[in-house]
Amino acid sequence: MNKYIVIASTFLLFACNNTEQPVEVVDEVNVEITKHGEDITEEGAITPAEFLTQLEGKDSLATKLATTIDEVCQKKGCWMMLDLGNGTAMRVSFKDYGFFVPKDAAGKLAIVQGVAKMDTTDVATLKHYAEDAKAPQEEIDAITEPEINYSFEAVGVIIKGESTTPNEE
Structure with a gap:
């Protein structure tokens, strides 16, 4: 009888020792890159702060x-808004209306090449616009400071975004 107890105890001891390693399921991440307009490269792209x-x-x-796309024209993809990281956005149009970007590009990284412009709208003009819009007095x-506006005319755009494909095991 003792013999059976020892054998059963040994069996139970080894049965509790699970040597199987857990299998980690990893999703495959693909980076989709699309180019629009002139063929440009990522080299030399600067940050919004720079x-x-x-x-x-x-x-x-x-x-x-190089920065994140905040918004894209949902009619044709004929403009987009880029995040400048300082609480403002910059409108990007495309040279000669010659190309468009995908309407689902918001949230993806964009590398744009072209000419940026900055202009200032003075307080009197801003107040005039508000009056024309029938804003409350x-x-x-409350309009006391001029408004700085950024715009960009792109000749080429690269859009990079991740798409995750689950691994099936």
């Missing part, structure tokens, strides 16, 4: 910028 520094004191700048009176 862009704002280089544009300071100028009204225009020929450059290549309190809103018109």
Whole structure:
């Protein structure tokens, strides 16, 4: 009888020792790259912070910028808004209306090459626009500082985005 107890105990001891390693399921990440307009490369693209520094004191700048797409025209993809990282966005149009970007590109990384422009709308003009829009007087009176606007005419765009494909095991 003791013999059976020892054999059963040994069997149970080895049965509890699970040597099987857990299998980790990893999703495959594919980076989709699409090009629009002129054939450009990623080399030399600057960050939004570098862009704002280089544009300071100028009204225009020929450059290549890499940043996130905030919004895309949902009618044709004929413009997009890029995040400048300082709470503002910059409207990007495409040279000679010659190309468009995918309407589902928001949230993806864009590398744009072209000419950026900065202009300032003075307080009087901003108040005039508000009056034309029939804004309440309190809103018109609250306009006390000029508005800085950024625009970009792109000759070429690269859009990079990730798509995840689950691994099936």
